[in-house]
Amino acid sequence: MTETRQIVLAARPEGEPGPEHFRLETATLPALAEGQFRVRLIWMSLDPYMRGRMSAAKSYVPPIAVGAPMQAGAVAEVAESRHPGFVAGDVVFGYFPWAEQAVTDGAGVTKVDPKAAPLSAWLGVLGMPGFTGWIGLNRVARGKAGETIVVSAATGAVGSMVCQLAKARGMRVIGVAGGAAKCARAVLDYGADACLDHRGAPDARALSKAIAEQAPDGVDVYFENVGGKTLEAVLPRMNDHGRIALCGAIAWYSGAESPPPLPPVWQTILVKRLTVQGFIVTDHQAHYPEFLAEVLPMVGAGRIRWAETVAEGLGSAPAAFLSLLRGGNDGKQLVRIGADPEAAA
Structure with a gap:
């Protein structure tokens, strides 16, 4: 028997979540059955969609039960195996509990090449966020050279990928981010032609005027992460x-902002004949090899840049997640759960 620490959902939040909605516990892992293996988590991803799983409302993924461990994408090392496809020392990606160790039957777990890129990159630029940006730009928004795209949350893990891929395609890229430092990063590191600070705009009308100044010929594509x-x-x-590629709406996840009235939004969609498509990246998993074939060489050549905000240790995960929901991260929000063997190599 192996003991591990894990973080469970202590209670469902109403409105903005807080530390009281999480609880750190010690759990005992069962002995391995045939076809199972045990992993030690190295890097764990924190993502806005997790806020939805804390709620009982129906969504595209089932809610976390109160008292059950929170779940996350993670890169881990196989510590012990009775599975024919995995051996001790393999580095894998999968969805595991917010925990230091976990037991799995291997469903949905894939091996990653630890030499191809830093292990943390498989949770960001080469993982779900990077793939989400690629799918949204290529298969949903169908961005074309010469068009103008606005990218909200432009320095986040998804938005920064969209900015860089759109710029490489020959689009005019206008980012929107929170704060002067993030806007500078969007331009200097991620290739945006301009970036607007939504915190510096007193209201939507002022921000809209700033967008018009940067896009005098209008906006062809909007990559929506925020609402x-x-x-x-x-x-x-x-x-x-x-x-409009509708990827997320973090401003509304905890009820911090009210959505604009539906009638004028609906009227604008009608009058301008807009195409608005929501998408969930797991629906497009068959295209992941295509994404990897395009983006992995770009990462290796230094043509794709990314930033990471790293919290240390499992116990830091709740505070890091709450900060993420308030925009406190720069790039991909990660938690370093255990030692990274590649970083030490």
């Missing part, structure tokens, strides 16, 4: 037949 006043500001600037 809130950014969406309200972009909609009037969309060109006829523009496309």
Whole structure:
């Protein structure tokens, strides 16, 4: 028997979550059955969609039960195995509890090449966020050279990928981010032609005016990660037949902002004949090899840049997650759970 620490959902939040909604516990892992293996987590990903899983409301993924461990994508090392496809020392990606160790039957777990890129990159630029950006730009928004795209949360793990891929495609890229430092990063590191600070705009009307100044010919594509006043500001600037890739709406996840009234939004979609498509990246998993074939060489050549915000130790995960929901991260929010053998090599 092996003991591990894990973080469980202590209670469902109403509105903005807080530390009281999480609890650190010690659990005992069962002995391995045939076809199972035990992993020690190295890097764990924190992502906005997890807020939805803390709620009982129906969504595209089932909610976490109160008292059950929170779940996350993680890179881990196989510590012990009775599975024919995995041996001790293999480095894998999978969805595991917020924990230091876990037992799995291997469903949904894949091996990663620890030499191809830093292990943490498999949770960011080469993982779900990077793939989400690629799918949204290529298969949902269908961005084309010469078009103008606005990217909300432009320095986040998804938005920064969209900015770089869109720029490489020959699009004019306008980012929206929170704060002067993030806006500078969007331009200097991620190739945006301009970046607007939504915190510096007193309301949606002011932000919309700033977008118009940077996109005098209108906006063809909007990559939506945020909702809130950014969406309200972009909609009037969309060109006829523009496309909106709806990836997330973090401003509304905890009820911090009220959505704009539906009638004018609906009317704008009608009058401008906009295409608005929500998408969940897991629906597009068959295209992951195509994504990896394009982006992995770009990462290796230094043509794709990324930032990481790292919290140390499992116990830091709740505070890091709450900070993420408030925009406190720069790039991909990670938790370093255990020693990274590649970093030490």
